[in-house]
Amino acid sequence: MESRPLHVLIAGGGLSGLAVAQGLVRHGHTVEVFERDRDLNRKQGYYLHMNAFGGEALRSVLPADLFALYQATSRVTYDRQESIVLHDHFGELSSQPHLGPPNRGEVPHTGVHRRTLRQILSARLGDALRVGAAVTGYTEDADGVTVTLADGSTSRGDVLVGADGIRSAVRAQRLPEVPVIPTGVRGIGVYGRVPLTPELREIVPTALMDGVVIAVDRAGSRMLVGVFDPRQPVHEAPREIAPDVTLDPVGPYMMVSCSVAPGTEVPPSAEWTAETPALLRESMGRAVAGWHPAAAEIVRRMDLESIFMIPFGYLIPAETWAPSRVTLVGDAAHAMLPTIGMGANLALRDAEHLVGQLARAGRGEAGLVAAIGAYEQDMREVAYPFHAMTLDHDKNFGGGALAKASDAG
Structure with missing residues (x-):
């Protein structure tokens, strides 16, 4: 198989979509990121707990200086890498170590301001990041994928990555049987x-x-x-x-x-x-x-x-599916409740592993669809067990x- 640069279409300019874009550009590929919002100002949350899944994914996909910027703008290191439950006078009731792989190193991963991380991840993408451009559907053939945007225009690439969140238009077409379950989280929202x-x-x-x-x-x-x-x-x-x-x-x-x-x-x-x-x-x-x-x-x-x-919700993710040139990352694939701090971290891990597989395909080391299938299998094996844990949050947070x-x- 010959090596060749890929042109990858990414629906969604959130954390996982931007991380895919950064990683692919770093490997010499080209991207177009389609973000439905007209800017990056929509309120989606503030503080993001970061663990080694997400932090090491950022190390992999970002240029060294942008990764250093993520570290510099993260919160100071805390004494305990644990999730903690307190009573109403703030004495400790229970605790347990943070989920995910070991978080060691000279600068441990702690937490970031969501908007700051999004600004870092969008840095230097230039015209490849198209705001106010929502992907509404796609057509796939043996040679590529064509997306249709809300204004009726189209764009064509080798791969389409659905990173467009829990109500993903890409997933609705790719895996229409996957339901979205709206729900509340007791005391949080x-x-x-x-x-x-x-x-x-x-x-x-x-x-x-x-x-x-x-x-x-x-x-x-x-x-x-x-x-x-x-x-x-x-x-x-x-x-x-x-x-x-x-x-x-x-x-x-x-x-x-x-x-x-x-x-x-x-x-x-x-x-x-x-x-x-x-x-x-x-x-x-x-x-x-x-x-x-x-x-x-x-x-x-x-x-x-x-x-x-x-407004919280989650997916009941598909058990498996046949790979194609269209794939999903983050909430589009396995949206989960935010209650154990794993959603953003696993979304970034998805991005890292998808970039790695697409880079293999670009170098001619694997077929494109087979590489995407390898990413999807790994994603299901790692993300789905954490997804299940979020459904019993009270048991799985803080001991x-x-x-x-x-x-x-």
Whole structure:
């Protein structure tokens, strides 16, 4: 088999789609990334816990300076690489080591601001990243794949990668039998940010500063906290590492998701008014009124403009399928609940392994469809067991105390 450069079409400019693009460009291939949003500003979350799956995938797909920029803008190293459950006065109930492979090295993977990572992953892609261009369908033949965009235009390539999220248009055509299951996650769903000021640092117990923790009371209320405290000021980090990259300023913050008080209805995002964030923040305050005093203070300081709701859902992924020139990564393949911190990490791992297989095919070491099939088999073997774990989150996060608290509540 001859070696030749591939032209790969990527539906979706999220983390996994951009990681595929970076990795392929690094191997000498060309890409087109089609992102339906007109910019990269849509609220999708704030702090992302990173483990060795995701962090080492970034090491593989990114140029060395962009990987160094990811490390510099990650949060400082925490003392315990564990998921931790606290009670409502922030004493520890249970803990367990973070899931995934060992996370060692001089600069362990900790956590990042999602938008910052997306800006790093989109760096230097130039015109290959096409915003406001949604893939609506495709046709495949023996020689390639042609995608159709929402405006009626088309583009052709050797491979199509569906990285377009849980409601993927590519998956809907490729695996139409895969259902999306909308669901809620108890006590989690409304998110916001709290500036991590010196004053707040003085009153917040150290137990809340070690990665992502969940506190719970006997009435069923919960508070999830993830602290973002970068190793270097985010907007200054590129100056010495990658001067051609621009990152938006992001100060230290606490990402918070908190239960609302019983009887409070959280409307769908489309029905929010200007008053909704304040009403929800007030309800969160009532939910934690009897907790450690820091809980009420954290809620009180939540930035109203940062508050939004994530409508959770997951896939029941297909057991297997015959490979073709069309494949899937990340949420398009195995969207899972975010409750054990593995979704983004596994999506990046997907990207790394798909890039590796497509690079093999480009070098003539494997047939293209066979290489894609090898990626898909590996993805199913690694990602699916974690997907199953997310369906019993209370048992699998932090050593089981959440399950006991749920039974008590």
